[in-house]
Amino acid sequence: MSRYDVIVVGAGAGGAPLAARLSEDADRSVLLLDEGQAPRARHAFPARLLDARRVPGADPGDPAVRPLAVHLTRDHPYTVPRGRFLGGSTTVNGGYFVRARRADFDRWAAAGNPAWAYDRVLPFLRGLETDLDLGASDLHGGSGPVPVRRTALTHPAAAAFEAAAAELGHPREPDKNDQARPGFGPLPSNSVDGIRHNTALSYLLPVLDRPNLTVSGLTRVCRVTVSRGRATGVVVDRGGRREVLPAGEVVLCAGSFATPQLLHLSGIGPREELRRLGLPVVRHLPAVGARFSDHPQVVLAWTPRRELEPPGGSWLGGCLHLPSCDGSPGGDLEILQSLTPLDALAGPVPDGDRRLAFLISAQATRRTGRFRLRDGDPEGAPLIDYHYLAADDDRRRLREGVRAAAAVTATGAFRALAEETGDPAPGVLGDDRSLDAWIRGRLGTSHHACGTVPMGPPDDPGAAVDQYGRVHGVAGLRVADTSILPTAPLRGPAATAVLVGEVIADAMRRPGPGTAAG
Template sequence: MSPPDGRIPDVLVVGAGGAGAPLAARLSEDADRRVVLLEAGPAPRHAADFAPELLDARLVPGARPGHPGSLPYPAHLTPERPYTVVRGRFLGGSTTVNGGYFVRPRRADLDRWAAAGGPAWSWENVLPLLRRLETDLDFGATPVHGGAGPVRVRRPRLDHPAAEAFRAAAAELGHPDEPDKNDQGPPGFGPVPSNAVDGVRVNTALAYLLDAGSRPNLTVLGGATVLRVLIGNGRATGVEIARGGTREILRAGEVVLCAGAFGTPHLLQLSGVGPRADLERHGVPVALDAPGVGARFSDHPQIVVEWTPSRALPPPRDNWLAGALNLTSGDGAHTGDIEILQSLVPMAGLVAGVHDLPGAPLPFLVSVQTPVARGSLRLASADPTVTPRIDYGYLTTADDRRRMREATRAAADLIGTRAFRHLTAGPPAHGPDTLRGALGDDRALDAWVRARLGTSVHACGGTPMGPADDPGAVTDGYGRVHGVRGLRVADTSILPTAPLRGPAASAVLVGELVADAMRRGPDA
């Protein structure tokens, strides 16, 4: 397959999601660079071509089983806990089907990433990129925030009765205010920055691509599933794709993988870049023995703690999100590593795709966001249609289980405050008495958590960045794959650990940072 004029593109970007859309848009700002962007799912050309539920910020399409905008991955959170994790399969990737949560990484995250990827990832070097990518509609252009970027960021008004009770409960328990979770102040309670504006989820396709789509040097192809990267003599030369029922070859000067936290390491393995023994076991010719591919990814375990309103509450006006409380777990090693996120839509509503479900319990989404990497992604077959074997390794250590108990009990304590008492029909809508209080039965609570365990779907680190002499590192700080010329990774796969806040904003940052490096020249 060739472009209309027969010329080979300079850059071929695989995946039009949180990082891929910004990367392709920024690269195509240079008129002499020809960019082809491949998306496995549909690629609408206009905002009106997105289904209404993909834009409605009161819904989370990825929470709906079988939603056509999502790709399911079977996984195990623990050996006894099978789970299905979904990723976006639509222009905009997971930003089209996620919750619109758009919170920056913390300085501690950037310190860790800079230790692996070099000074480009320091706070001082990253802040200009964070400012450039956003238009903060609450704070405007400041030394911390941007006022002219493609991603519009707004915080919900906390005037819903449930949100007001949450704010009052946090204050009653002595937790500080955190009015701007995209600044670097001490963690506490505050509204959640979101890329949802006036009820519309503005995914990265809307933010970056639709305006760029008229550029003659940018071609966006939807329905193009990449099967493998073509690698010869230590260099990537293109990809094999399936599109319209046929398989085709697309050549390029450089290939950048933005296929997501699961898609990218799986695609590398299918292309012969991965642990040699795994590749040989499945008959995949080895292009590069790279033991770090899929070896250790990180994510955030999550539990839902529900409460039942004592009276009818209004549905959310324009966003399912409200406030969030960030706390520090007991050992104090990672500031703000527990998050209690409020949903104004019942879980049953999120699953069914409706935002108003009178009388149903409302949830707190409670997660432990400590930066630890215990997950693995391994090739299950040389067939690209067979999903990889994904094991999260949650609750492996005593510290893992302790943090989950602390987080769960912190949510239950909020529901038990005077501030919530006038709004609830009683204690948390489910679970044993051990949800409450520091002196509860730890074993009973551990069993309760294991039976209900979920994930925040914040996977990072399947192809981590690091120095070339580190056998666990797959790329350098600019996403260049060690040992394969002309091949980069630019998505959350390169982040050695997931950030202390959800990674949607970090994914966009990766796309911006790698694009900036590529535009500066071959040495970056």
């Protein structure tokens, strides 16, 4: 086909649902492009990419991962992974599938995006899932593409965490997708019976026989072509050969870092930055890459007194959400349990390594990060600075999270299973300055980047797209991934990323304010 109605760039959490939904209309031709491999059957996925007891993204050398060099603080270099395979990061992530909180949706709606109010997105949240535990209800779906199952708490380490949380008086939260009071409970996951159901399996493979849907892998998009203020297609590189693919509309779903990179390379972004790079200025949009948010994370390791059996279906155990001393009542601290040694998430368990871990995240909504291009080369590495720990509140939240996790390991219920951790030492744990240094030495990230292309009304200089992903000032061009979320949600954004694809696909399919303009 010489010209497609829609070209979707990126077959990940947002792009796969978007392409699948758009292709439900037989008169709309859809081309879905991805930089990674695009197998057409489940058996063609390598076993490591479907094994829910592993996290392929934990290995930056995995061929299904694109590693990005970043700085978490000025003097703390780090590597963040992005999926480079059909399904995008849903193919290499941990299978965490928790909805954003009502407070997140209502905050985004109040910023000029009323379509994102909780009550308006709830039908989409129900429609995208099949809740295998609770079934169809006013809150949950029973026939959507993504299977959702909560992690079992039968593993000895998960049971000890549950008992410890009860000993400390934390509320029970049996369903973390129902917007109830935060507390301890199992995690909703798109991993079922040991299989990670990425968006390729759940959305794309069942519909690949549609004649109006074409999926093309191993295709790197270099930029969007724009003529007279309208997107007209994309320039792609296939094995070193460049060509232009025309389209009636282009939707970027490449993720919170690749999407702003493509916009900049297409001449859409801050005028001064584009000129510095020698790129033509197609549209001055200073919000593209100006700020983003993510969640800093540290690990507290512990050692079982005896060797524990490996987890049966998932590396995920229980999870505790709680508010910091002046944080969101929805819970801005997360203590996530790993039932697998962290060094083993990317491969075989090292001999003799019994250490398990709690992943402690401060999930506030601050936008501290900045995204820029180093040069105008489509293959060049961007400059990504998180600016973590720059504010007193950021450091305080992580201290509270570490102390809350340490309190779990100090309970009688947990000590029956675990050796005394000794790290951080009591003297470190009780002193703010010492604990800050301990945290800095172990600082990581939750990989929840959002907001590099934030949504908002056209008169908002801090917005780059509207609530339906349409790029301000460029007709026929949209964004449909987590880069449009003004702030990272109070929970990991995987489920919300799928929701973005669903909401924007619905807007594109129906007549009204969400349809293409120009």
